[in-house]
Amino acid sequence: MLSKELLAYLQTNRRRHLGELLEILKFPSISSQSQRNAESLACAEHLAEVVRKLGFDVKLHPWRTHPILIARRDCRRPDAPTVLLYGHYDVQPVDPLNLWDSPPFEPAVRDNSVYARGASDDKGQMYCQIKAIEALLAVEGDLPVNVVLLAEGEEEIGSPDVEQFLTANAGLLQAQCALISDSSFFAPGLPAITYGLRGLGYLELTVEGPKADLHSGMHGGAVVNPLNGLAKLLAGMHDAQGRVAIEGFYDDVLPLEERERQNWRGLPFDEKRYAEELGVELAGGEKGLDVLVRRWARPTLECNGIVGGYQGEGSKTVIPAKATAKISMRLVNNQRPEKIVQCFQEHVRKNTPPGLRASVAVSSMARPVMISLDSPYMRAAQGALEEAFGTKPALVREGASVPITELFQRVLKLEPLLMGFGLPDDGLHSPNEHFHLEQYYGGIVAIAAALKNIGQLSR
Amino acid sequence: MLSKELLAYLQTNRRRHLGELLEILKFPSISSQSQRNAESLACAEHLAEVVRKLGFDVKLHPWRTHPILIARRDCRRPDAPTVLLYGHYDVQPVDPLNLWDSPPFEPAVRDNSVYARGASDDKGQMYCQIKAIEALLAVEGDLPVNVVLLAEGEEEIGSPDVEQFLTANAGLLQAQCALISDSSFFAPGLPAITYGLRGLGYLELTVEGPKADLHSGMHGGAVVNPLNGLAKLLAGMHDAQGRVAIEGFYDDVLPLEERERQNWRGLPFDEKRYAEELGVELAGGEKGLDVLVRRWARPTLECNGIVGGYQGEGSKTVIPAKATAKISMRLVNNQRPEKIVQCFQEHVRKNTPPGLRASVAVSSMARPVMISLDSPYMRAAQGALEEAFGTKPALVREGASVPITELFQRVLKLEPLLMGFGLPDDGLHSPNEHFHLEQYYGGIVAIAAALKNIGQLSR
Numbered sequence: 031m032l033s034k035e036l037l038a039y040l041q042t043n044r045r046r047h048l049g050e051l052l053e054i055l056k057f058p059s060i061s062s063q064s065q066r067n068a069e070s071l072a073c074a075e076h077l078a079e080v081v082r083k084l085g086f087d088v089k090l091h092p093w094r095t096h097p098i099l100i101a102r103r104d105c106r107r108p109d110a111p112t113v114l115l116y117g118h119y120d121v122q123p124v125d126p127l128n129l130w131d132s133p134p135f136e137p138a139v140r141d142n143s144v145y146a147r148g149a150s151d152d153k154g155q156m157y158c159q160i161k162a163i164e165a166l167l168a169v170e171g172d173l174p175v176n177v178v179l180l181a182e183g184e185e186e187i188g189s190p191d192v193e194q195f196l197t198a199n200a201g202l203l204q205a206q207c208a209l210i211s212d213s214s215f216f217a218p219g220l221p222a223i224t225y226g227l228r229g230l231g232y233l234e235l236t237v238e239g240p241k242a243d244l245h246s247g248m249h250g251g252a253v254v255n256p257l258n259g260l261a262k263l264l265a266g267m268h269d270a271q272g273r274v275a276i277e278g279f280y281d282d283v284l285p286l287e288e289r290e291r292q293n294w295r296g297l298p299f300d301e302k303r304y305a306e307e308l309g310v311e312l313a314g315g316e317k318g319l320d321v322l323v324r325r326w327a328r329p330t331l332e333c334n335g336i337v338g339g340y341q342g343e344g345s346k347t348v349i350p351a352k353a354t355a356k357i358s359m360r361l362v363n364n365q366r367p368e369k370i371v372q373c374f375q376e377h378v379r380k381n382t383p384p385g386l387r388a389s390v391a392v393s394s395m396a397r398p399v400m401i402s403l404d405s406p407y408m409r410a411a412q413g414a415l416e417e418a419f420g421t422k423p424a425l426v427r428e429g430a431s432v433p434i435t436e437l438f439q440r441v442l443k444l445e446p447l448l449m450g451f452g453l454p455d456d457g458l459h460s461p462n463e464h465f466h467l468e469q470y471y472g473g474i475v476a477i478a479a480a481l482k483n484i485g486q487l488s489r
Numbered sequence: 490m491l492s493k494e495l496l497a498y499l500q501t502n503r504r505r506h507l508g509e510l511l512e513i514l515k516f517p518s519i520s521s522q523s524q525r526n527a528e529s530l531a532c533a534e535h536l537a538e539v540v541r542k543l544g545f546d547v548k549l550h551p552w553r554t555h556p557i558l559i560a561r562r563d564c565r566r567p568d569a570p571t572v573l574l575y576g577h578y579d580v581q582p583v584d585p586l587n588l589w590d591s592p593p594f595e596p597a598v599r600d601n602s603v604y605a606r607g608a609s610d611d612k613g614q615m616y617c618q619i620k621a622i623e624a625l626l627a628v629e630g631d632l633p634v635n636v637v638l639l640a641e642g643e644e645e646i647g648s649p650d651v652e653q654f655l656t657a658n659a660g661l662l663q664a665q666c667a668l669i670s671d672s673s674f675f676a677p678g679l680p681a682i683t684y685g686l687r688g689l690g691y692l693e694l695t696v697e698g699p700k701a702d703l704h705s706g707m708h709g710g711a712v713v714n715p716l717n718g719l720a721k722l723l724a725g726m727h728d729a730q731g732r733v734a735i736e737g738f739y740d741d742v743l744p745l746e747e748r749e750r751q752n753w754r755g756l757p758f759d760e761k762r763y764a765e766e767l768g769v770e771l772a773g774g775e776k777g778l779d780v781l782v783r784r785w786a787r788p789t790l791e792c793n794g795i796v797g798g799y800q801g802e803g804s805k806t807v808i809p810a811k812a813t814a815k816i817s818m819r820l821v822n823n824q825r826p827e828k829i830v831q832c833f834q835e836h837v838r839k840n841t842p843p844g845l846r847a848s849v850a851v852s853s854m855a856r857p858v859m860i861s862l863d864s865p866y867m868r869a870a871q872g873a874l875e876e877a878f879g880t881k882p883a884l885v886r887e888g889a890s891v892p893i894t895e896l897f898q899r900v901l902k903l904e905p906l907l908m909g910f911g912l913p914d915d916g917l918h919s920p921n922e923h924f925h926l927e928q929y930y931g932g933i934v935a936i937a938a939a940l941k942n943i944g945q946l947s948r
């Protein structure tokens with residue numbers, strides 16, 4: 031249990047904690063856009079300075095494009111366990127910009143929420159960790175555990191090569207468990223511990239035809255249009271049942287355990303309300319499965335964008351020389367992205383319309399993750415969430431990928447704990463992303479409580 | 490026959506005529522991009538000044554977005570026929586900009602060609618007309634016919650509402666025939682008179698799903714992805730034979746006359762070389778038909794661009810709220826764009842995947858055109874081309890649309906003559922558009938000769 035002094039400190043410092051979050055939200059640290067590289071670096075340096083002021087030994091490690099922050103501060107207790115706290119300072123692109131009610135990098139507080147790109151994913155959640163540490167140090171003069179902070183700058187582009195980074199820096203990152211704050215509550219008022227994540231294979235499928243763009247009047251009818259050909263290829267990737275029609279795609283998908291299905295049916299989730307909130311009919315994905323099963327326990331294939339031809343205002347009568355689809359596949363259970371990408375390539379090889387040439391470039395891959403529900407760290411995290419929010423957390427899976435989670439297990443041999451503070455309607459990756467202030471303040475309490483709980487365990 | 494004096498004048502003034510063409514090519518008069526509106530207007534004003542200096546009565550008539558120039562100069566002979574000369578000062582967009590060897594609006598002369606957007610389509614060809622008029626006036630002190638110049642600024646966006654303009658200004662545009670210089674030779678050294686043009690229906694098909702962009706990890710599998718749905722719709726618009734699979738699409742297409750097919754088979758056209766030049770296998774369009782038949786006498790449906798999701802550098806895991814395809818259909822014979830658009834809408838209504846909403850917006854429409862080969866004006870034009878280039882012109886159709894041609898017939902009741910000076914490899918609508926200097930200088934001779942020939946006819 032947290033002390034009254036600590037809770038009072040957090041209450042008193044809310045306004046300052048909010049102001050400090052707004053500062054880091056001003057950096058347009060969009061990792062996928064190279065013209066933002068300088069601003070991403072400035073964001074990392076700002077973060078390093080914030081952590082340095084807490085007495086941490088901080089270093090920005092240069093990596094592929096954006097540096098990775100590692101910071102450490104040990105507590106005075108010699109046999110204390112070490113907790114790695116993970117977040118990321120990079121954010122998604124902001125387009126379509128015209129749908130934002132306030133500029134994405136001019137954070138605005140309204141309706142008891144902070145609106146900005148990265149407010150929830152993940153700067154706001156990362157700041158829950160940092161402010162919890164600040165409060166523990168301010169009130170108690172020490173931390174209950176040794177703390178390693180790890181903040182990545184390329185999570186939104188699939189954490190390329192981060193496995194190599196973790197391997198090379200494993201010595202700096204030794205810990206017993208990792209608190210990852212980059213996920214959501216199941217619903218307002220109902221915190222969640224995420225014990226399963228889907229994996230990811232993200233690739234670009236390029237279809238090439240003529241060597242240059244052609245006038246569609248002069249040459250239309252005589253050449254195969256790469257955009258039409260790409261559409262045909264994409265259309266053939268799902269069958270009439272909504273299943274992915276790529277040979278071998280489902281080979282390593284295990285059937286869902288009945289226990290898990292029943293558990294999810296007990297969650298306060300209404301398919302009809304979910305559809306209303308998104309503004310859709312519920313016709314997506316595989317027929318005959320519960321929505322939560324489709325989102326958490328089944329793999330998918332989605333087109334995320336098509337580049338080619340004319341995309342500006344008005345019209346242009348062009349047959350493009352080539353067209354590229356950005357495609358993401360979410361993976362579950364024993365699916366391995368390497369194998370799925372191979373199946374995809376083989377499908378493309380067999381189904382490319384005559385007259386066109388197709389190629390596949392892999393952008394990023396991440397394996398799916400499952401985490402044990404039986405460890406003492408898991409119990410510490412559950413207790414902390416209940417203490418902070420007054421409710422036992424739901425035990426859920428998540429459809430999205432947090433690629434580093436699986437690497438923490440496999441490379442660093444530590445127990446990952448996905449303890450996130452977003453809400454389902456935060457608008458991640460969308461216009462008007464926001465983070466509820468109560469989630470921010472509650473998240474700080476929860477992290478402080480988790481560190482205290484873990485501090486009571488022996489290493 | 491043109492006089493020796495006139496030919497000598499044209500020879501002597503080549504360098505100046507080139508320099509003056511370069512001047513107008515510097516204006517980025519991209520009619521489809523509203524941020525270029527001021528520069529398009531400056532282009533129109535420059536053109537007006539050029540024509541005014543030739544003693545024409547010039548007016549820029551404000552129209553939808555870009556003004557239309559009408560200029561008139563009568564000759565002294567009272568019963569002379571009137572020739573309308575048509576060109577357009579607007580140009581296509583320039584992307585992908587990185588594929589241009591020199592900037593599209595910094596005209597560069599190399600390899601005996603002018604490289605710039607609009608060099609061939611259509612500023613270069615329009616200047617053939619203007620420089621022919623200049624030469625006739627300079628050498629002969631008068632024109633052989635009354636001349637009306639009409640220069641449009643919205644041809645590249647389908648000449649919207651130009652029918653209303655022609656109707657409203659029919660009095661100013663009375664003439665016996667129109668020389669339209671906005672087409673190509675059949676091959677280098679082989680001029681062509683185009684007597685058939687395909688029509689056009691250009692539209693935007695928008696497919697909408699969720700009310701906002703969604704994270705494809707969190708929601709993938711539970712909603713229908715508008716991009717995947719759009720791909721499915723597009724894929725269903727062609728059958729396995731390469732025919733357009735929209736009900737009613739071919740209802741008004743007449744079979745090709747055997748005489749025409751044989752005539753085209755006699756043209757110096759090699760399907761294999763054509764494919765090599767474009768860098769494609771010849772697998773496009775309907776199976777079993779000659780390439781020229783597919784390009785000139787059969788309708789098509791092409792996707793010209795898809796907007797939706799993430800199109801920037803790198804990756805973004807998004808299910809877009811909506812996706813839009815730009816689609817152009819080329820039409821022949823008795824097809825009417827209004828009816829074809831209705832068939833398209835009906836097809837979309839019947840085939841939109843459940844869970845998505847689709848809508849169709851028409852961007853522009855033009856009817857197909859056929860022109861009589863038996864008029865005295867047609868013979869005058871043929872003779873002029875033979876005089877200027879030393880070869881009888883081929884009689885061809887063209888796959889592209891010049892929407893105003895059909896309006897000249899129907900609204901102004903005059904005989905359109907498509908006498909163009911481009912070459913097939915000019916790169917219209919593509920990067921590195923260019924115009925061969927010999928085509929420019931020869932085109933000036935041909936227009937002068939055509940005006941002389943028509944001047945010998947009575948009104």
